[in-house]
Amino acid sequence: MPKTWTKAELRQLLKRKYGFDQFRPGQLPVIQDLLAGQDVLAVLPTGTGKSLIYQFVGTVLPGIVVVVSPLISLMQDQVARLNYQGEKAVAALTSQVDYGARLRLLGQLNRLKFLFVSPEMLGQPAVLSALRATPISLLVIDEAHCISTWGPDFRPDYRDLGHLRHQLGDPRTLMLTATATEQVQHDIVSLLAVPTAHRVIYSVDRPNIYLSVAQLESEAAKRERLRQLLTTVTGPSIVYFSSKRQTELITDWLQTETTLRVAAYHAGLTAEDRYKVQQQFMAGDLDVICATSAFGMGINKGDIRMVIHYHLPTTLADYVQEIGRAGRDGQQAVAVILYVPGDENLVRNLNALTAATPSEIEQSYQRYQAQPNRTVDSEMERVLTAYWQRGATVAAVTTQFANRQLAKERELQSLLQYVTTKDCRRALLLAHFKEQAPQHTASCCQLPGEPLPVKALGLDRAQDVKLAPPSGWEPTLAKLFLPNS
Amino acid sequence: MFTDYVLLMFTTAPRRAKAVFNVLRGRRTVSTLFAGLTYGCLDLLDGWHGVALDRFLVAADQLVKDELLTAPREGYLQLTPAGVRRQRELRQTRYWPTAWREFQTADVRRFTQVSRLALQVGSEAVHGQSRYYPVTTNPSIQIRVKKWFRPWAASELGPALYASLHAFLASLTVAQAEVFVRSLTGFEHPGQTDQQLATEQKRLPVEMLVMRKDLMCQWVRWLKAHPQDPLWPLLAPLVKTSAVSKSAQQTYAAFLQHGTLSEIATVRHLKLSTVREHLLEVAILTADFPFARLLSDAQCAQLATIFAADPNIADWQFSTAQAQAPDLDFFEFRLYQIMRCQHA
Structure with missing residues (x-):
């Protein structure tokens, strides 16, 4: 019979282990459900401390917590964060861990408290059999919306998670995400085969983030507006782009045009540089990060004041996730989309990258039939081959791909409605997630023709930080390694 | 730009492009090593480890389009007169590595990762910090550093690391020492990226990459000469006795004991052709082969x-x-x- 925890006991443990007096909204009911042996789908807004939930449950229950996570960089951030909090029995099993270390890790799983894996890694027979021999306290599907949004045409292994979970003995499961429409919630629960999972759904609304859209006429006007925003609104700020190239170009441009401390962040950087940029930003050494969506999933910086989208996000759900990195300290923040008519074509082009026509699907199937073990040379072929290996039919895959493209176009239309609406943006955004909007106020969102109320929001920028000239190597070395220097 | 370093690999005499690139990528076939020897670029063997051949080929194509290189025959490239002029300029300005030979006799890349974490752990410990984001979450590197760190008292480790690094850095130019120190990660010092260092040093990011790899090689060379150094125990297991592969070393040892090549092949359960390949490898990579x-x-x-x-x-x-x-x-x-x- 599992121990029944009272709220008071859980709060005491929270205080003792993490130093917090109160749970954040959503944390307690999810923890209680999990400790009672329930599977839970938790849709909790960004910044509510979702990772604390599985850390907490992991410290209470015997066995290992297995966290399925979509990105290597995110897993590394999560491991580093747990290390930071003093948790040593934690590891990420990724393709970047060399073969020998991977085998050692799998041989010593019982010494670990937390293991981070990708869906692809989890599906490997050696990993699966090592985990089957280890008591699992909790299976966590982090960023669970990826099951629905990435599974069909990008990461097919996401769709195997239900089967893999079953092979692991149907352990208690927590599905975590910050945004999930009803359809996405349905996809998650049905693909993971957890129909009885409790749903703990909180509002996606972040009332302290003012919502703004700037409609501009040209790329030049967009750049100028970006410069103006970054130099008049207080930071730190994140600017999101849809390509690495643009990220670097605008970083260079801002470094030339302003006195702001700006750095680029994208998947093309080395792991070392990504770490450094992230830590500089956390330490307040940077005013602006120009990033692709690779930046931010693992970021836990409370005082980000502005998130700008230089290019459109792909969906409203992504948008909510990305702007949710602002104002986690509860203070006022602002989210701005810079939009030039036609920008939506960039999203369509990105969507097209994962599209396959019926004839391409048929040809891929024929190639697979003729030579099942051939080397695949494109991302699309890899995805399609994964379907053929799972015994899917051409008709089913064709329908799946067609539906996915239609869904993406519908998502884009919803996003464009948000961008071009003449009414309350928050109301429209929340309606997308079937939520009621609060009464529109001056600090809610920007209506067409209204200026951005920077002063009224208390977001006007103070003087730039005057930078001291860099010191020579000897004083820096002394600061690093000599105490009291 | 990366293409600058590709251009610097060619001369007015034709060179087999793929062979040159494979030397840089650390491919150790006898034919690649021989190309490295004849083209005089064996010192750079493995210096661009992990860079895809395609990236070199794309850079070479660009240089051909820019009329800095020309292809006198299929697979070969040589400098054009404009290429000669451009190369002369580049030799004056681009940072050129001096110690990349160390890649052959030490696992410099592994040492780079291990030492980054070790210096971070040391720096944070000196300042009494135990809550920080480690530079790597690779478990085998964390275990290695933990073992090295355990016997040290933080009060002794900090000054020991300072003295060690100071001694090494004093042997470099001021610019090199600055790049080395500013790129470190430690207490309240996330470290600068190659892009940031490049801006400060008025160089290209790729030059900072080349320079930092070179500085790491220079540090490895320095540590080899200072086995009492506190960081030597982290490097020691990564040092190889020779640039020659283990198997070729065994063949060579048998050869030095006056066995015939056929006898060596029998004893070592190798094909005669493999024995010969091993000896060619040794002849290329060592200075005193008994020809x-x-x-x-x-x-x-x-x-x-x-x-x-x-x-x-x-x-x-x-x-x-x-x-x-x-x-x-x-x-x-x-x-x-x-x-x-x-x-x-």
């Missing part, structure tokens, strides 16, 4: 006569030699080429 045990004076004299008019050893054709010395085999011919390169 006279495998090449007679008469063979050397005959080959010297055949190629007397052709000083470009890389261009010699086995068929030319064989036409006049039908008993000569390819192994002997290649060995003679290596000897001539080594003793030029």
Whole structure:
């Protein structure tokens, strides 16, 4: 019979282990459900401390917590964060861990408290059999919306998670995400085969983030507006782009045009540089990060004041996730989309990258039939081959791909409605997630023709930080390694 | 730009492009090593480890389009007159590595990762910090550093690391020392990226990459000469006794004990051709190979006569030699080429 925890006991443990007096909204009911042996789908807004939930449950229950996570960089951030909090029995099993270390890790799983894996890694027979021999306290599907949004045409292994979970003995499961429409919630629960999972759904609304859209006429006007925003609104700020190239170009441009401390962040950087940029930003050494969506999933910086989208996000759900990195300290923040008519074509082009026509699907199937073990040379072929290996039919895959493209176009239309609406943006955004909007106020969102109320929001920028000239190597070395220097 | 470093690999004489690139990528086939020897770029062997061949080929294509390189025949590239001028400028301005040879005798890349974490752990410990984001979450590196760190008292480790690094950095130029220190991660010091260092040093990011790899190699060389250093225990297990592969070293050891090549093949359960490949590898990568045990004076004299008019050893054709010395085999011919390169 599992121990029944009272709220008071859980709060005491929270205080003792993490130093917090109160749970954040959503944390307690999810923890209680999990400790009672329930599977839970938790849709909790960004910044509510979702990772604390599985850390907490992991410290209470015997066995290992297995966290399925979509990105290597995110897993590394999560491991580093747990290390930071003093948790040593934690590891990420990724393709970047060399073969020998991977085998050692799998041989010593019982010494670990937390293991981070990708869906692809989890599906490997050696990993699966090592985990089957280890008591699992909790299976966590982090960023669970990826099951629905990435599974069909990008990461097919996401769709195997239900089967893999079953092979692991149907352990208690927590599905975590910050945004999930009803359809996405349905996809998650049905693909993971957890129909009885409790749903703990909180509002996606972040009332302290003012919502703004700037409609501009040209790329030049967009750049100028970006410069103006970054130099008049207080930071730190994140600017999101849809390509690495643009990220670097605008970083260079801002470094030339302003006195702001700006750095680029994208998947093309080395792991070392990504770490450094992230830590500089956390330490307040940077005013602006120009990033692709690779930046931010693992970021836990409370005082980000502005998130700008230089290019459109792909969906409203992504948008909510990305702007949710602002104002986690509860203070006022602002989210701005810079939009030039036609920008939506960039999203369509990105969507097209994962599209396959019926004839391409048929040809891929024929190639697979003729030579099942051939080397695949494109991302699309890899995805399609994964379907053929799972015994899917051409008709089913064709329908799946067609539906996915239609869904993406519908998502884009919803996003464009948000961008071009003449009414309350928050109301429209929340309606997308079937939520009621609060009464529109001056600090809610920007209506067409209204200026951005920077002063009224208390977001006007103070003087730039005057930078001291860099010191020579000897004083820096002394600061690093000599105490009291 | 990366293309600058690609251009710097060529001369006005044609070079086999893929062979040059494979030297840089650390491909250790005898044919690649031989190319490295004849083109004089073995010091850079493995310096661009992990860079895809395609990236080199794309850069080379760009240089051909820019008329800085030309392809006199399929697979070969050489400098154009404009390429010669551009290369002269680049030699004056671009950072050029001086210690990349260390890649051959130490696992410099592994040491880079291990030492980054070790210095971070040391720096944070000196300042009494236990809550920080580690630079790597790789478990095997974390375990390695933990073992190294455990016996130290933080009060002693900090000054010891300071003294060690100070001694090494004082042997560099000021700019090199600054780049090394600013790129470190430690207490309240996330470290600067290559892009940021490049802006500060008024160089290109790729130069900072080359420089930082070179500084790491220089540090490895320095630590090898200072085995009492507190960081030496982290490097020691990553140092190799020779640039030659383990298997080739074993073949060579058997050869030095006066076995015939066939006997060595039998004892080592290798094909005769593999034994020969091993010996060629040793001949290329070591300075004192006993060529006279495998090449007679008469063979050397005959080959010297055949190629007397052709000083470009890389261009010699086995068929030319064989036409006049039908008993000569390819192994002997290649060995003679290596000897001539080594003793030029």
